[in-house]
Amino acid sequence: xxxxxxxxxxxxxxxxxxxxxxxxxxxxxxxxxxxxxxxxxxxxxxxxxxxxxxxxxxxxxxxxxxxxxxxxxxxxxxxxxxxxxxxxxxxxxxxxxxxxxxxxxxxxxxxxxxxxxxxxxxxxxxxxxxxxxxxxxxxxxxxxxxxxxxxxxxxxxxxxxxxxxxxxxxxxxxxxxxxxxxxxxxxxxxxxxxxxxxxxxxxxxxxxxxxxxxxxxxxxxxxxxxxxxxxxxxxxxxxxxxxxxxxxxxxxxxxxxxxxxxxxxxxxxxxxxxxxxxxxxxxxxxxxxxxxxxxxxxxxxxxxxxxxxxxxxxxxx
Numbered sequence: 048x049x050x051x052x053x054x055x056x057x058x059x060x061x062x063x064x065x066x067x068x069x070x071x072x073x074x075x076x077x078x079x080x081x082x083x084x085x086x087x088x089x090x091x092x093x094x095x096x097x098x099x100x101x102x103x104x105x106x107x108x109x110x111x112x113x114x115x116x117x118x119x120x121x122x123x124x125x126x127x128x129x130x131x132x133x134x135x136x137x138x139x140x141x142x143x144x145x146x147x148x149x150x151x152x153x154x155x156x157x158x159x160x161x162x163x164x165x166x167x168x169x170x171x172x173x174x175x176x177x178x179x180x181x182x183x184x185x186x187x188x189x190x191x192x193x194x195x196x197x198x199x200x201x202x203x204x205x206x207x208x209x210x211x212x213x214x215x216x217x218x219x220x221x222x223x224x225x226x227x228x229x230x231x232x233x234x235x236x237x238x239x240x241x242x243x244x245x246x247x248x249x250x251x252x253x254x255x256x257x258x259x260x261x262x263x264x265x266x267x268x269x270x271x272x273x274x275x276x277x278x279x280x281x282x283x284x285x286x287x288x289x290x291x292x293x294x295x296x297x298x299x300x301x302x303x304x305x306x307x308x309x310x311x312x313x314x315x316x317x318x319x320x321x322x323x324x325x326x327x328x329x330x331x332x333x334x335x336x337x338x339x340x341x342x343x344x345x346x347x348x349x350x351x352x353x354x355x356x357x358x359x360x361x362x363x364x
Contacts, residue, residue: 051265051274052316058346059282061290065309065340070298072119072311072359073098073106075128077303079150094123102305103130105329110141114334119298119359121148121311126162135169145171151200152193163200167207172216174254174359175201180242184224201248210249218252220361226268226277228284228354229255232362254361257281257350259312278346284353286364293351294358295342305329309342311359312350318343 076097098106109115118138125131125147138145147166154163166173177197179185185194201217204210209217219239223229236253243250258264260277268274295309299320307327308314319326322340356363 049266049269051260051269054269054274054278055260055316055345055347058344058348060344060346060348061287063290063293063295063342063344065337065342066296067335068114068297068299068337069116070119070294071106071109071115071117071301072121072298073125073134073301074121074303074311074314075123075125075131075134077123078127079123096303097128098130098303098305100130102303102329103134105305106134106301107137109329109332110138110143112334115143117144117146119146119148124150124153126153126159132165135165135171139169139171145169147171147173149173149175149200150189151175151177151197154200154203155196163203163207167204167209167215170215172218173204173209174218174220175204175250176222177201177219177239178222179224180239188222188224198246198248201243201250202246205247205249210251212251217250218254218361219250221253221255222258226258226273226280228280229257229357229362232355252361254359255355255357256359256361257353257357259347259350261312261347262315278349281349281353282346285349286352286354286356289352289356289363292356292358292363293348294360295351298359299332299337301329307332312347313343316345316347318345 077094078097110118135145153159177185178188182194185197186192204217207215209215221229221235232253232255235255239253260268260274265274268277298310300308300311300314302308302314305328307320307329308318309320320343321327351357
């Protein structure tokens with residue numbers, strides 16, 4: 048894989064500072080049952096990094112300390128971590144909303160047959176990856192057979208009440224297949240509804256997320272000679288008004304070793320969240336501690352402010 052991180056520095060992205068923290072995004076590890084072209088984590092079946100029990104205890108301590116409204120679990124496939132379900136139960140017991148960033152095919156993996164029922168019983172919000180409504184596009188990006196397994200997973204969630212607009216939230220995630228910006232989120236959501244209705248699938252919202260020029264996707268761009276053109280596209284589409292809503296102002300990303308970052312993308316680039324020049328760890332995280340701290344930025348950040356904007360919650364505008 049080609050290293051493209053050095054091409055993002057020194058950057059020209061505007062300086063930012065953090066607001067009040069309300070979302071703790073925890074990467075439980077890089078092991079995944081899929082290996083997707085656009086994956087900025089470079090996750091896959093052969094990755095073995097996983098959060099230790101010691102750091103899981105620290106996550107629970109942070110949640111018990113109050114102030115965190117949402118626990119956002121990601122990976123890899125976060126459900127493959129043996130501590131996933133216990134952490135979900137604990138967070139829900141604290142009254143914390145839980146988001147599971149689910150790739151859908153995990154629901155039919157051996158040993159995970161009861162996963163969908165567990166998520167429903169705990170009232171977990173499912174944010175499910177489905178980068179297109181066309182089978183050939185999904186399989187090209189994520190692997191042969193992934194589309195049909197994803198549809199099966201969505202049907203399983205629907206059967207449990209997800210996507211009915213009555214409490215169990217099912218949101219889908221769209222990523223462009225190539226080096227382009229996502230189309231307008233609202234219009235694409237309507238198209239997804241129409242196309243997926245043919246499969247008997249329903250969902251709550253579609254979240255459009257721009258591909259970041261880092262890790263696997265950045266390497267793919269560089270190998271095709273498209274890296275500079277994509278960066279030029281992101282910069283030319285930058286909108287200053289999106290700066291107020293970027294996710295790094297209110298979210299902190301935690302890697303599998305318990306280290307803190309302003310976002311998941313900075314985590315993959317090794318840009319730590321620092322206080323006075325000192326990288327922070329879960330054990331340092333206290334209520335109100337992060338407000339006003341400088342956010343680590345580089346040119347990949349244009350991916351969050353280009354066009355309608357992009358974040359883990361979809362378009363910003």
